[in-house]
Amino acid sequence: FYLIQRKDWRQSARARTGTSPLLLSKVLQTMDREKLESEATSSENTIALKGGIDVSQLTSGEGTVFEIDVDRNATSPMASDMFKGEELFNQIPHSLWEEEDSSESDKDASLPFDKLKTKMIKVTDDGGVVKKVLREGTGPVVPEGALVRVHYNGYLEYSDEPYDSTRLRSKPYQARLGKSGLIPGMEVAIETMRRGELSRFVVSPQYAFREAGCPPRIPPNSTILFEIELLSFVDYKAASDFEASQDNEKKEVTFEQLLEVAAAEKRLGNDFFETKSYRKAITRYQKAINLLEKRHLQNEDEELVWKTAILKLYLNLSLCYLRMKHPEKCVIYCRKVLELDENNVKSHYRLGQAFMHLGDFHKSKQHLVRAANLAPGNLEIREELQRLDKNHKKFKDIETEFPSQAFGGIKQESGQNTTGYEISESVRKQLEDLKLNDSLMHLVLPDILAREELEGAKMVAEKLGLKYKEVSSGIKIYKDGPPPLDEHHLV
Numbered sequence: 001f002y003l004i005q006r007k008d009w010r011q012s013a014r015a016r017t018g019t020s021p022l023l024l025s026k027v028l029q030t031m032d033r034e035k036l037e038s039e040a041t042s043s044e045n046t047i048a049l050k051g052g053i054d055v056s057q058l059t060s061g062e063g064t065v066f067e068i069d070v071d072r073n074a075t076s077p078m079a080s081d082m083f084k085g086e087e088l089f090n091q092i093p094h095s096l097w098e099e100e101d102s103s104e105s106d107k108d109a110s111l112p113f114d115k116l117k118t119k120m121i122k123v124t125d126d127g128g129v130v131k132k133v134l135r136e137g138t139g140p141v142v143p144e145g146a147l148v149r150v151h152y153n154g155y156l157e158y159s160d161e162p163y164d165s166t167r168l169r170s171k172p173y174q175a176r177l178g179k180s181g182l183i184p185g186m187e188v189a190i191e192t193m194r195r196g197e198l199s200r201f202v203v204s205p206q207y208a209f210r211e212a213g214c215p216p217r218i219p220p221n222s223t224i225l226f227e228i229e230l231l232s233f234v235d236y237k238a239a240s241d242f243e244a245s246q247d248n249e250k251k252e253v254t255f256e257q258l259l260e261v262a263a264a265e266k267r268l269g270n271d272f273f274e275t276k277s278y279r280k281a282i283t284r285y286q287k288a289i290n291l292l293e294k295r296h297l298q299n300e301d302e303e304l305v306w307k308t309a310i311l312k313l314y315l316n317l318s319l320c321y322l323r324m325k326h327p328e329k330c331v332i333y334c335r336k337v338l339e340l341d342e343n344n345v346k347s348h349y350r351l352g353q354a355f356m357h358l359g360d361f362h363k364s365k366q367h368l369v370r371a372a373n374l375a376p377g378n379l380e381i382r383e384e385l386q387r388l389d390k391n392h393k394k395f396k397d398i399e400t401e402f403p404s405q406a407f408g409g410i411k412q413e414s415g416q417n418t419t420g421y422e423i424s425e426s427v428r429k430q431l432e433d434l435k436l437n438d439s440l441m442h443l444v445l446p447d448i449l450a451r452e453e454l455e456g457a458k459m460v461a462e463k464l465g466l467k468y469k470e471v472s473s474g475i476k477i478y479k480d481g482p483p484p485l486d487e488h489h490l491v
Helices: 002-006 021-030 033-040 055-059 085-090 094-102 112-117 184-190 237-244 247-251 255-274 278-293 300-323 327-340 345-357 361-374 379-399 401-405 425-436 451-463
Strands: 014-017 064-068 129-135 138-141 147-156 173-176 198-203 224-234 442-446 467-471 474-478
Touching: 112 198, 129 184, 147 184, 147 255, 184 198, 184 224, 224 255, 237 255, 255 278, 255 300, 278 300, 300 327, 300 345, 327 345, 345 361, 345 379, 361 379, 425 442, 425 451, 425 474, 442 451, 451 467, 451 474
Parallel strands: none
Antiparallel strands: 014 064, 129 198, 147 173, 147 224, 198 224, 442 474, 467 474
16 A cells, blocks of 8 residues: 555555555545545556555555556656655655564544544644654753754655655755744754654644645645654854844853854854865864954953964864965974974874975974874874874885876986976975875965966976966975865865
8 A cells, every 4th residue: 555655656566555454444434435546547646566455455454465567657647756765765754564464453542633633742842843762862952042963754644655755855954043044943853862762753733734725746734744853953042043133232242152153153164164164164163263362351260261262263274274285384284283282292193294295204204203292192193193194104115106107208318498497395295295185286386486487387287297277375286186176166
């Protein structure tokens, strides 16, 4: 019965189904017989079978065997509108139907969702939203005004396929509670959940789409079942309230209130970072930094708290830029950290990584050795030092090979320059590193360099098989493929 509703006509579609006699009889009782007969003759609402189905076997609970006529259904106008069969099958709430079939009828439950509600707890006093936890979450419940990321499936009564599903779209839903556009029942439901929790909710019409419904998918006065998984949430209320306030009100906030706003922006940045949305994370971290950098501190206690908060933001920004393969910007924020705390281990470690990407092995080793001395038991720092030594040795081994292969057309054996252009050792090493280092995608030679050196760098880049283009700040040299975005597009 469920498979017929799903309109699953994949090849070799042969199935055995055992449907609850109670459920089938209730379906037949609630559907108008004339409408059923009319729909049965409509090619838009029927699935052709080879042979027929013995209803008596279904109602007796024995189940029946049927076979779908693949050829006849291949031209159905409904076929192009369906989700992929396997994806859809994975979203069927099998445990829900198993519970229904395996338990005895409840005398007060005239409909399947009514029966489910008898085993669920009330979320609202009137029972308009009820809940059953399928997997416990951890930590506190979602606070008011939080930013949430959820996966959900929504089901209508008597339907085993979702009318809406973030899982079938392969993209979680993200929204701010109170301004989310979700139906009231979903907001109420999510506010009861903890991080990582998976729960089932039955939402009555007054908390869903009410008398109007949402044609053509949701009929009027529909009760809806949701299965919701709370992936994460961020308490963003402080930042949201701050954004909504007037300019003169923003100037009056206390230091503690400003810290909470910055912390909310940082939490949201961390959430973006976890999903590898580094540009969005950078925007949030930078927003928090701007708030803190503009604050006038009143005493040493405030300065100490301020320093701790902004150090974390600088470090988070440096890591984002390192992940985005922008080591030059990572260096900027790590140095800001060292201005406040010269013995910060993470800053020295990331500077070592950044300078390695930039091809400056001397500075890379300086900072990695400093980090190792500050944290002698840290295995990651030791491994990075080993990686540095390995890369440095590799570059040393090929250093004599490059002049003959890559630079042979620029300098003759006599050492005379035949092009009229010279490049410095530093620029040459950067170009070599770009060619050989898989983690480095491009570099920018600033226009403060002499024209002769920039022209020479272009020629060397061509010899190495690299590409280049003129940008407002100088020359951007990059590996084969589409040119990288300009810097102002990356943050």
